[in-house]
Amino acid sequence: MSYILNIETATKNCSVALAKDGKTILCKEIAEEGYSHAERLHVFIEAIIEEAGIALQDLSAIAVSQGPGSYTGLRIGVSAAKGLCYALDIPLIAVDTLQALAAQVTISSGLIIPMIDARRMEVYSAIFSPSLEKKREVLAQIIDENSFEDRQETLYFIGDCAEKCKSILTKENHVFLEEIVYPSAKEMSALSFEKFKISDTVDVAYFEPYYLKDFMITAPKK
Template identity: 80%
Template structure:
């Protein structure tokens, strides 16, 4: 049996899930205003391994959310994942954070736009089909009244920035699924297993999260 430990820390949600053959069997997570990832992450990992009555040596791979998202959150999650992968000599799998968020939407039509809050009216976003095929790459953008106006399909928005975006994204074909706020490790299970089966892994020594650092560069005043 292939057990994969999934770690998701890209947002306020500190989340860990254990999956077997691509199905989540245990998940522990907490979303707090004050990031508690450094305190909670390793506790969750230990609790899940204990409750599943396995040992870390039973793990076939470690999967981690690769971003975009919180710089600190991603750094904590990736550091833990790389440490486990290296110590256990098992593969490290990187999973797209926005794809994990989009996977929570169950629809048969339209397009899914997962968004992660950056600052002010800025977000990290992508566009997926209901089958999670990418229709547009991940970008950092400022949301305006004209955002996504070129899309005529029904657009389902999910993420932790719905409240601030609703004020400007108010076209008839825009639907906000407020109940889907954060990516969760439990929704990484199938995505990471599919990558595991095809050998889609990353180099533990050189892997870095997708910070989108260039988005934070500002132009100096003259």
């Protein structure tokens, strides 16, 4: 029996899920404009452990969303995950944020294109098959009317970019599933358990989130 705590903070959704043998048994999450991850994350972790009636020492591993996504959000999630792994001496598992987002879609044909907002008309995106096999690697791309024109299959777009992209991606094979907005720790459960079973873990000391683009700090205007 394996308990894995899954942490997702790559977007506005602060999400924590406890999984038992790859099945989500508890989840707490909230999506807020103000990015309240620093205040919410540890509260959610403590509440889930208490509600489950287990101790932190019962955890077999910690899984964290690796990005791409918000620099600040990713840092908060990864820092918390690393701290728990160090304290408990358990492995750290990194889960692809876009794959976890794509896992919310159930289709038998076509392709899933999860997208995370990256300012203006830029998005972080990847392409997955219905079985979550990655068909195109993660890219930071500017969306225009020619984006994805080489794909003839039905394309299911998900993520927090629908509002800015649906007026541009208007071909007959473009379908927006607007109800799927943010990745959730719930969908990390099966993915992290598969990695756990084959010891696909990352080095706790050296692991860094997948930012995709360099984080730039600008001086405040005087």
